[in-house]
Amino acid sequence: MKKKIVFLTGAGMSVESGFKTFRGQDGLWEEYPVEQVASHEGWEADPELVNRFYNGLRKKLFAAQPNEGHRLVAELEKDYDVVVVTQNVDNLHEKAGSTRVVHLHGELTKVCSSRDQFDERYVRELTEDDCEVQPGEKAGDGSLLRPFIVFFGESVPMIGEAAEQASKADIFVIIGTSLNVYPAAGLVHYVRPGTPIYLIDPENVSTAGIPNLTHIQKGASKGMKELIEQLKR
DSSP states (O other), X not given: OOOEEEEEEOGGGTGGGTOOOSSSTTOGGGTSOHHXXXXXXHHHHOHHHHHXXXXXXXHHHHHOOOOHHHHHHHHGXXXXXXXXXXXXXXXXXXXXXXXXXXESSEXXXXXXXXXXXXXXXXXEEOBTTBOOOOTTOBOTTSSBEEEEEOOBTSOOTTHHHHHHHHHTOSEEEEESOOSOXXXXXXXXXXXXXXXXXXXXXXXXXXXXXXXXXXXXXXXXXXXXXXXXXXXXX
C-alpha cells in the first residue's frame, strides 16, 4: 500500500507561476479593499464590481501555467497516495496533473448561485473563451451569478474533508502559507502524533508548537526538489 502524503498549499505555491498572491507586497488587495471584492457585504453593495474584479482575475489565471513545484507535487502520485488541500482559488494543481485536490476557498474558474453558492445544481465551470460574468447574468435559480469563492466571513464547507485527509496522512507537507489563515492553519493539529511534517517556505515562519517539523527554507519549486531528495533517503 502506498504511503499517503497530504499537501496543504497556500499563495506562495503559485507565485512562480506569475499569479499574484492576495496578501503581501503588490498583492491583489492593494488594488481593491478586501471588503469591497471578497465579502458578503461587498457583494451586496456592488455585485457588478465584484464580478468585474473576478472576471479580470480569471483571465490572468487562464494565462498562467503551473510551475515546477506544481508538477513535482503531481508526479509524486506515481509513488504515493497524494491529496492536495489548497487555500488557493486557482486551478494550477489540476493543470499540472494532480487528481485529488480539495479547494478550501472555492474555485476561480467556477460561478454559482448567489442564493446558495454550494447548491451543485447551479455551479458552473467557465472556459477560457467564455470566462466573464455579464452584468445581471443569472444562475439557474434566478439569483445573480457570483464567483464560486468563499468570501471572508463565510463558512468553509470543505474544512471537514480536509481535516479527515490530514488525520490519515503518513507525511504532511505545507507549501507557501504562513500558517496564519484559519481554519486552514489548524489542519496541522489533525495530523497524527509522530507524523513527519515538512514546511516549504522561503520566509521565516513561526512553527512553535509543531512537532516533527522540518523547514525547507526555499520557494515551491526548489523546495519540492529538496523534499523529494529527503523522501528518497
